[in-house]
Amino acid sequence: xxxxxxxxxxxxxxxxxxxxxxxxxxxxxxxxxxxxxxxxxxxxxxxxxxxxxxxxxxxxxxxxxxxxxxxxxxxxxxxxxxxxxxxxxxxxxxxxxxxxxxxxxxxxxxxxxxxxxxxxxxxxxxxxxxxxxxxxxxxxxxxxxxxxxxxxxxxxxxxxxxxxxxxxxxxxxx
Numbered sequence: 001x002x003x004x005x006x007x008x009x010x011x012x013x014x015x016x017x018x019x020x021x022x023x024x025x026x027x028x029x030x031x032x033x034x035x036x037x038x039x040x041x042x043x044x045x046x047x048x049x050x051x052x053x054x055x056x057x058x059x060x061x062x063x064x065x066x067x068x069x070x071x072x073x074x075x076x077x078x079x080x081x082x083x084x085x086x087x088x089x090x091x092x093x094x095x096x097x098x099x100x101x102x103x104x105x106x107x108x109x110x111x112x113x114x115x116x117x118x119x120x121x122x123x124x125x126x127x128x129x130x131x132x133x134x135x136x137x138x139x140x141x142x143x144x145x146x147x148x149x150x151x152x153x154x155x156x157x158x159x160x161x162x163x164x165x166x167x168x169x170x171x172x173x174x
Contacts, residue, residue: 018058025050065151072144079137083110087129089119 028045030036086100086109099118100109109115109126116126 015059018055021050021054021058022056025055061154065147065154068147069144069151072140072142072147075140076137076144077140079133079140082129082133083137084108087119087125089125090121091118092120 025045025048028050029041031041086098088096088098090096091099100115107115110130119125122128
């Protein structure tokens with residue numbers, strides 16, 4: 001069995017199993033269809049092992065991949081804005097402001113290192129911001145890409161598997 005078929009079999013099996021676990025755990029609260037007092041229900045039922053463990057948390061794996069993509073994209077967008085806007089710094093008059101916020105592309109501080117001296121405090125804040133926001137931008141883009149690939153791979157594996165070739169069988173020559 002190739003990995004695509006295995007992935008498809010596992011995916012097709014896990015969703016009904018998760019639904020079965022959730023329903024079974026809920027039914028444990030109602031023995032023989034009766035509503036009992038809380039003190040009359042088995043204590044281990046309250047650990048929600050079927051609802052959370054084998055149910056919702058398993059189903060969340062796809063959702064978490066999507067959320068991972070969203071988190072990576074969010075990190076990339078905010079890091080880009082941080083790079084574009086520049087740091088908050090003291091320009092020498094005791095007031096902290098964003099001296100590079102209204103720069104045009106031609107005047108952008110990222111391409112004109114001589115403007116960095118506008119920021120007096122904290123020392124080296126411009127370089128600090130550029131390096132760290134650049135690292136965060138790269139990490140966010142990589143994470144978003146990997147999570148997106150994981151989502152696409154998981155959905156593709158679930159829906160159709162990765163083995164696309166059809167095997168020819170010879171019924172008479174068995």
